[in-house]
Amino acid sequence: MNNYNFDEYINRKNSDCVKYDGLKKYFNVDDARPMWVADMDFKTPQFILEDLKKVFDKKILGYPIVSHRVYNSIISWYKNRHQISNFDKNDILLTTGVVTALSACIEAFCNIEDEVIIQTPVYFPFFSVVKDNNRKLIINPLKNKKDYYTMDFEDLKSKITSKTKLLILCSPHNPVGRVWSKEELLELAKICYEHNITIISDEIHSDLVFKKFTSFLHLEDKYLENVVILNSPSKTFNLAGLNSSYIICKNDTLKTRLNKVIQKRHIASVNIFGLESIISSYTKGEEWLKMLLFYLQDNIITVEESLKQNGNNITFCKPEATYLLWLNFSKINDSHKNIFSRLLHNAGLALNDGSTFGKEAKHYFRLNIALSKDELIKSLSYLNNEFN
Ligand SMILES: Cc1ncc(COP(=O)(O)O)c(C=O)c1O
Known part of the structure; x- marks a missing residue:
């Protein structure tokens, strides 16, 4: 039984978080689905929020x-x-x-x-x-x-x-x-x-x-x-x-x-x-982490299946760790720069540009999949529509 709700959608816009409210600064766009910086769109565990509240309560x-x-x-x-x-x-x-x-x-x-x-x-x-x-x-x-x-x-x-x-x-x-x-x-x-x-x-x-x-x-x-x-x-x-x-x-x-x-x-x-x-x-944190890892693995499978259905134009090796997928776009017949632009402006997705991780990473982009499955599926549909 899942005691934690990773499906919950939390609107982070206008909350002064870099992932959403930093899109203008880091991507020069007013809006996009942010799948970049490494924090999760899941609520910080309730038991931690309650313990932090106890700190406030000391006055x-x-x-x-x-x-x-x-x-x-x-x-x-x-x-x-x-x-x-x-x-x-x-x-x-x-x-x-x-x-x-x-x-x-x-x-x-x-x-x-x-x-x-x-x-x-x-x-x-x-x-x-x-x-x-x-x-x-x-x-x-x-x-x-x-x-x-x-x-x-x-x-x-x-x-x-x-x-x-x-x-x-x-x-x-x-x-x-x-x-x-x-x-x-x-x-x-x-x-x-x-x-x-x-x-x-x-x-x-x-x-x-x-x-x-x-x-x-x-x-x-x-x-x-x-x-x-x-x-x-x-x-x-x-x-x-x-x-x-x-x-x-x-x-x-x-x-x-x-x-x-x-x-x-x-x-x-x-x-x-x-x-x-x-x-x-x-x-x-043990129990919460166990549930999180199940959810993330399921999200990874969702990405895998979705990309497969789309003809495997975009590939990745299943990660052994983290919620960050290292997507390979080399089968897409386009330049790295154009792919970045198409991701951002056509698909409306803000991914990390792979070339910032090393010059050998041309045609790679990093996708953050730590978000609710519903939201992930929406993002994947925009991705597949653009690169089908
Ligand atoms: C490998 C690695 N080290 C460090 C950090 C950031 O750590 P901190 O925010 O504590 O500086 C990250 C964040 O994504 C990371 O991936």
């Missing part, structure tokens, strides 16, 4: 302290959900967002002009955080076989130099939807260990998986010396506006360096709602 919104409940909730979530129990409270550092934490890691772990590797196509702030911190970006493209992506270890090894200090891993991967296997992570860990490269593993999508997730924390201790994990309940429980996240780091030297930057940048002060949302998500 004073002064400075919070980070209670042991926050740390305990993170530790017990990892233990129950991912069978990970090899870190403790002292290994957790709070930050005001994953990208914020990523930027701090770059300053903490390498020097100006040092090299940082990313694996493209990938979540586009990975490019800007490296460049904005004046580090050198090295691209290790993923291998693409019929839209199933794997890591290219030979290319990776060939690009490592004495200046290569960091690798930013997206695990699971946005936008290609891979959940990396233990073998793939181990191979990556070995290469980085040999060359003394620190891995920043962004695991923000780790709960939104349709197969078992392997975290870097599942690997043997030797490799964890070189690894920092970034995470947040924000993607899973639709809380992105609360800007709350955390880092897990087991290496004391890295932790000290990171703490220095976090203090310098003043990015540890998660607000009272963010703190409460971590506790609420991680202590009460």
